Amino acid sequence: MSRTVNRAGEIGSSLPMRSDRFFAAQGEWFFSTREGAPIGPFGDKEDARKGLDDFIEFMSLAEPKTLSRLYAALTD
Known part of the structure; x- marks a missing residue:
């Protein structure tokens, strides 16, 4: 039997589309x-x-003001 595992905060069996x-x-x-901004480059x-x-x-520890500025930069 296949079982779907929800991420934290997700409820139900209808999960959003995910990609690599x-x-x-x-x-x-x-x-x-998540905003579609590329981050890198990395060697591998x-x-x-x-x-x-x-x-x-970083995103989980950042202050709201810092996050707001980062979101604005990522979506420009």
Whole structure:
């Protein structure tokens, strides 16, 4: 039996469409934010994965004013 695992805060069985956040361009690796902004370059996919982990940690610890400024920069 296949079982779907929800992320924290998700309720029910109807999950949003997800795609791989990592991509390579011209021999370098990037990840994309939820806003669609590319972050990188990184030397390889594992470094990009670590960069994403750092980005998520930063987002979870940042003050609201800092987050507001970052969101504005990512969507410009």
